[in-house]
Amino acid sequence: xxxxxxxxxxxxxxxxxxxxxxxxxxxxxxxxxxxxxxxxxxxxxxxxxxxxxxxxxxxxxxxxxxxxxxxxxxxxxxxxxxxxxxxxxxxxxxxxxxxxxxxxxxxxxxxxxxxxxxxxxxxxxxxxxxxxxxxxxxxxxxxxxxxxxxxxxxxxxxxxxxxxxxxxxxxxxxxxxxxxxxxxxxxxxxxxxxxxxxxxxxxx
Amino acid sequence: xxxxxxxxxxxxxxxxxxxxxxxxxxxxxxxxxxxxxxxxxxxxxxxxxxxxxxxxxxxxxxxxxxxxxxxxxxxxxxxxxxxxxxxxxxxxxxxxxxxxxxxxxxxxxxxxxxxxxxxxxxxxxxxxxxxxxxxxxxxxxxxxxxxxxxxxxxxxxxxxxxxxxxxxxxxxxxxxxxxxxxxxxxxxxxxxxxxxxxxxxxxx
Numbered sequence: 117x118x119x120x121x122x123x124x125x126x127x128x129x130x131x132x133x134x135x136x137x138x139x140x141x142x143x144x145x146x147x148x149x150x151x152x153x154x155x156x157x158x159x160x161x162x163x164x165x166x167x168x169x170x171x172x173x174x175x176x177x178x179x180x181x182x183x184x185x186x187x188x189x190x191x192x193x194x195x196x197x198x199x200x201x202x203x204x205x206x207x208x209x210x211x212x213x214x215x216x217x218x219x220x221x222x223x224x225x226x227x228x229x230x231x232x233x234x235x236x237x238x239x240x241x242x243x244x245x246x247x248x249x250x251x252x253x254x255x256x257x258x259x260x261x262x263x264x265x266x267x268x269x270x271x272x273x274x275x276x277x278x279x280x281x282x283x284x285x286x287x288x289x290x291x292x293x294x295x296x297x298x299x300x301x302x303x304x305x306x307x308x309x310x311x312x313x314x315x316x317x318x319x320x
Numbered sequence: 321x322x323x324x325x326x327x328x329x330x331x332x333x334x335x336x337x338x339x340x341x342x343x344x345x346x347x348x349x350x351x352x353x354x355x356x357x358x359x360x361x362x363x364x365x366x367x368x369x370x371x372x373x374x375x376x377x378x379x380x381x382x383x384x385x386x387x388x389x390x391x392x393x394x395x396x397x398x399x400x401x402x403x404x405x406x407x408x409x410x411x412x413x414x415x416x417x418x419x420x421x422x423x424x425x426x427x428x429x430x431x432x433x434x435x436x437x438x439x440x441x442x443x444x445x446x447x448x449x450x451x452x453x454x455x456x457x458x459x460x461x462x463x464x465x466x467x468x469x470x471x472x473x474x475x476x477x478x479x480x481x482x483x484x485x486x487x488x489x490x491x492x493x494x495x496x497x498x499x500x501x502x503x504x505x506x507x508x509x510x511x512x513x514x515x516x517x518x519x520x521x522x523x524x
Binding site: 123125126127128129130132133134136138150153154156157158160161162163165166167169171172173174175176177180181182185208210225226228229230231232233234235236237239240241244251252253257264265266267270273274298300301303306307308309310311312314315 | 327329330331332333334336337338340342354357358360361362364365366367369370371373375376377378379380381384385386389412414429430432433434435436437438439440441443444445448455456457461468469470471474477478502504505507510511512513514515516518519
């Protein structure tokens, strides 16, 4: 129904959801503060439970004082390509929330979930601007917590490499083969009326 | 820079991020399977760590066999308005992930976060179609796990009421006062270069 970016949707969704993807070949050009903050501004407008907005963003532009520290937090398999990004962003969430009518803080059941919503907004806005935001779980969360001076009560969630699409032939050969938009599981394995159904054997 | 829906963004983001909001006044009209699945299709195309796609959706259309069970999972403060929705959707995530090259399952560090990204896509697509998806953390997760037959290893994450905007004067008076798009914290409290900064005293 909607086709874009080598992908076909089964229902007529807006093409922005197909157009966003996660390349690894980046040009290494610089990104303006305005462009990076425009992506963060979109994330800012995400919905969250009770509008508590648990998301926080710690960023480094390439060729700045913090850059090597950020690259060094990534696993080697991500460093090899993400070192050519224009900016790196670490997402952190406030794990604690005040109960209504109280100053006592309790663990939020949605701090990671809500921050994932902001993350989705961030990557969509990047894509709309002609940038790419490639999300990474592969980094050292414990070391990020210490080296980025994250406060107690906050959780290190996720990382992004933001860049302009570069020449894929400059990637290591094994990554060149993966440099295309990924597919998805069929909706019938993800959506169920009334009652949950355990996974079938089919894979995307 | 971008203004929409009584909201002003500080950077030139796409207006879709401002236009999506969470009303409570719904018409109670029915929603087609195609419209609901178009929202779920957008969610399907979300990014996830390793493309594992941990999100699952369990839904009920109003005036169907499962409807009252779904309404009954909500806290009373949400039942009062969400009973006029066209569909209710419960989001569940697969908490476990296989390590590369192994069949052993370990706890995923991103199952909630990734499902939050899909949740954001779902609500944006609903808004683009003229529907509204109002997210709710206020429901009984433990009872949802049992009554929706959720499998061990999955986490009940979040709920949505999906509907068409109705007459706000039919809401309880206390909710009428809240029936407008919410504001956000300033970006300077959310985004930091190089090092995390603890929250200041300002509030949105």
